Amino acid sequence: MPVPALSCGKTGIISLVLLVTLTLGCAHLSLEQYCLSVSGLPRSVEIPSVPFYPQHDHYCGPAAMAMVLQWTGENLSPRDLVPEIFTPSRKGSLQSALIGAARRHNRLAYPLQGLEALLTELAAGHPVIVLQNLGLRWFPRWHYSVSIGYDMAKDIVILHSGEEAGRHMGRTLFVRTWRRADYWGLVVLPTGQLPASADEHSYLKAALGVEQTEQWEVAARAYSAALDRWHSSLGALMGLGNCRYRLGDLLGAEQSFRHAAKAHPDSGAAFNNLAHVLAEQGRYAEAIEMATRAVAIGGASKHLYHQTLREIQAAGEAGPD
């Protein structure tokens, strides 16, 4: 994945002309043909509730993020976001800065890739920030837009882009400009909601991003939401347990780790963490039993399991059960 300096200047128009005249080859399927392969998509979608901010100077990143954050109920203008997102020396905004800003505002940032995922999100009513290269591979003009819909019959994608709200862009041009940015898109949602196109692992990575900002309650909500779709997901159960533990909710953490250990009896990590929360409740006999199970299972983290067992044995001898 390239890390482009994303300036979105007006020179984009010139390169657009270049692009249209120079690009050869065909962008294969029409949206309609394409959508037939993804079952259950409506023929046209336009999300009405996404506000529009025209882009000033090179601020397409802050403008795009302000639109989606407002849509999630966070009242911010592009100007508020400039210091968080914009890199003045590069006259642009990095993808990582967009993701970081979404997390800073307690939102889940889920990067996606490809047309199938994009259409699936739009059909679910989620706007998607898309990175486009309006120029060419060797003459890039990076640009962020917010896609808010599509129409199969007209073969278009609908974008809040630059100074134009609800711009209709032909599918061929859109796919070409998006392909040059490796089909990078970003869904921003209130935590607790799931992206429609999410797979378990990618979603959990997005939730982990929230956890790593140490917003334990927000992250716990993101993991709980994962369990609605992937009922016994090891990552979600462990993440939820770890967040509850950080919040001092030992009983809640115990419940999550127990669930994990039951659903994944080959996971040493589940037994190891369960042992910790039991020990901290002074339930040393149970804790030692669980830590012993973890050691018996072994695996890549077995040194941790041994350490757990030693610590709990020492603590159990020092204090009463």
Add this chain to the structure above:
Amino acid sequence: MRFLQSMRKPVAGLVILALALSITWVPAHAAMVSTDEILKQNQRNLDREHLHMLLDRSEVRVQLEAWGVNSEEAKARVDNLTDQEIAEIAAQLDQMPAGSSAIGTLVGAALIVFLVLLVTDILGLTDVFSFIKKGK
């Protein structure tokens, strides 16, 4: 001075309380497994599955068989690779051109060559990738 004397007990009490709280709230979670670690392990499992899937593709099977390598054998060898080796391979696969498109995964010619060399490396027939530990 007398004031300080009189404060000693309550202050000591507070210090003890603070210590007790810090012991309760800064637990020894050094030996807890982080969510990050769980997801990394998950990623390694997915990488292995992905490699299996690629080795099952008919384009790849044909090439492997041309080298006299059975793809079941190849998959068995992949299972014996270390996590570190799998991570290296996954990183290389990510760099492959034509690895993906809007529609799905295409197996490009470069990818087939990569996979075949990978397997022959593992089998000790070639020595292209330094990250594969060669048998003695």
